[in-house]
Amino acid sequence: MNLLLKIRNFVLLSSTVFLFSGCFFTKQVRSTGYYSPTPSGSYIQGNEEIKNSPAMHRATMRPYQVFGKWYHPTTAGVGDEQRGIASWYGPKFHGKKTSNGEIYNMHAITAAHKTLPMNTIVRVDNLDNGKSVVVRVNDRGPFVGDRIIDLSYAAAGAIDMQKKGLANVKLTILGFHGKVATTEAEKQEKASVSSYYIQVGAFRNYSGAKITQDKFKMILDGNYNVIIKEGEFEDKPIHRVWLSGFRSIEEANDFKAANNLDGAMIIAE
Incomplete structure (x- = not known):
């Protein structure tokens, strides 16, 4: 089992985590x-x-x-x-x-x-x-x-x-x-948008997000980083853990596939 899959399993077992999947607009013929x-x-x-x-x-x-x-x-x-x-x-x-x-x-x-x-x-x-x-x-x-x-x-x-x-x-x-x-x-x-991220977790408690961030920091190479984005969901604070550094939606999808992050959500911002 590769390291990112281990991290994914850890995230899924952590309290109050939300992971989402979805589809993307398909490019057609010119x-x-x-x-x-x-x-x-x-x-x-x-x-x-x-x-x-x-x-x-x-x-x-x-x-x-x-x-x-x-x-x-x-x-x-x-x-x-x-x-x-x-x-x-x-x-x-x-x-x-x-x-x-x-x-x-x-x-x-x-x-x-x-x-x-x-x-x-x-x-x-x-x-x-x-x-x-x-x-x-x-x-x-x-x-x-x-x-x-x-x-x-x-x-x-x-x-x-x-x-x-x-x-x-x-x-x-x-x-x-x-x-x-x-x-x-x-x-x-x-x-287009300037950056793409992969959301690997979302936590009500900051401590859960910080633990997940630290785990990913240990294994990511110099091309990518892991950040915590503060926000609200259903009028309550939420702490999202994002992997950053992806230059295209294709690169983010390739990273997801290579590391078995099937439930993670790609963010364009």
């Missing part, structure tokens, strides 16, 4: 399609105010749980594609806050996606009728079945799916930060 952006290259409509601060992106790129299932927002690249079922949401949510702190406007051309970075610009092709619309992601969802995107009422109308309610669609990423990529540099951009 699209050869072309979209002509507005002259400014911006996809902000009228007086629409968008939330695009670094703090917002850090908050909305963290893993989250809905109906007992964990979701892991992840990186994406211009041209990435995804196929699946689209739905739409309207009056019930109109005027309420979206996941990135904006106010949902059912008449704006926006959408909800479970894992794409906020303000990602996405072309939605309705494969049932050939119609297309370009939307900005400003919310999380849908959390029903295998649906991949929830369109605003107006966006659903643009591809003639309001009456039917659902449609087979293809999503193509066109840009980030509320803008369609127009230059080669922008097209090569990836919406």
